[in-house]
Amino acid sequence: MNRIAQFFQNLLFPYDKCPICEEFTDGLCASCKKKLVFLKEEGLLEMKKGMSILAYNEEGKALLMAYKKQGSFYAGNDMVNLLLSAQRDFISSFQLITFAPSSYRSAQNLGFDHGAFMAERLSKEIGVPWRALFRPSKTEQKKLDMESRKDNADQIKLRHDSMEHLKGKRVLIVDDVFTTGSTVGKCVKLLENQGIQPYFLTVFKLI
Numbered sequence: 498m499n500r501i502a503q504f505f506q507n508l509l510f511p512y513d514k515c516p517i518c519e520e521f522t523d524g525l526c527a528s529c530k531k532k533l534v535f536l537k538e539e540g541l542l543e544m545k546k547g548m549s550i551l552a553y554n555e556e557g558k559a560l561l562m563a564y565k566k567q568g569s570f571y572a573g574n575d576m577v578n579l580l581l582s583a584q585r586d587f588i589s590s591f592q593l594i595t596f597a598p599s600s601y602r603s604a605q606n607l608g609f610d611h612g613a614f615m616a617e618r619l620s621k622e623i624g625v626p627w628r629a630l631f632r633p634s635k636t637e638q639k640k641l642d643m644e645s646r647k648d649n650a651d652q653i654k655l656r657h658d659s660m661e662h663l664k665g666k667r668v669l670i671v672d673d674v675f676t677t678g679s680t681v682g683k684c685v686k687l688l689e690n691q692g693i694q695p696y697f698l699t700v701f702k703l704i
């Protein structure tokens with residue numbers, strides 16, 4: 498995390514308003530939190546390789562946009578806390594935390610990588626190490642239709658040629674929202690090909 502960026506962030510977004518309704522509160526307010534819909538246990542598994550915690554409803558979208566569009570670290574922290582409140586033990590059961598890659602452009606626009614931020618925060622909270630394992634494709638996924646999303650996700654690569662040291666290990670891939678699943682699907686496949694046991698966890702799921 499860039500400390501200077503964080504300093505200015507803190508000045509611009511003091512932690513006294515809800516990222517969803519912008520009421521003056523200490524972070525996510527109680528009434529907005531109530532409107533977030535936790536997905537039921539049986540709805541969680543996706544290809545048996547991962548899960549999502551919350552429905553991507555209006556409030557979920559507002560929270561994610563506060564994070565990704567305005568770059569509010571507080572909204573990012575709220576999302577990490579929601580993951581932990583739902584699945585702390587599960588997240589702690591991994592040997593490494595990584596994140597699905599953002600495109601170069603979206604990371605540049607934001608000034609930080611939102612996936613890396615979540616992986617780092619989770620790692621600090623539960624004491625499991627984190628590391629970037631994927632190299633992104635150059636195009637922003639959100640600008641593409643379903644078919645092109647898959648082709649674009651196919652361009653995601655591993656950062657390192659040898660993943661020998663991670664063979665047989667349980668690795669958690671975090672991401673913000675599950676839409677078509679092509680990004681996390683590709684990440685899962687890349688790690689499986691290396692003999693790693695990957696699992697993904699997204700904050701939201703488009704349903």
Ligand SMILES: [Zn+2]
Pocket residue numbers: 515516517518519520525526527528529530
């Ligand atoms: Zn609120």
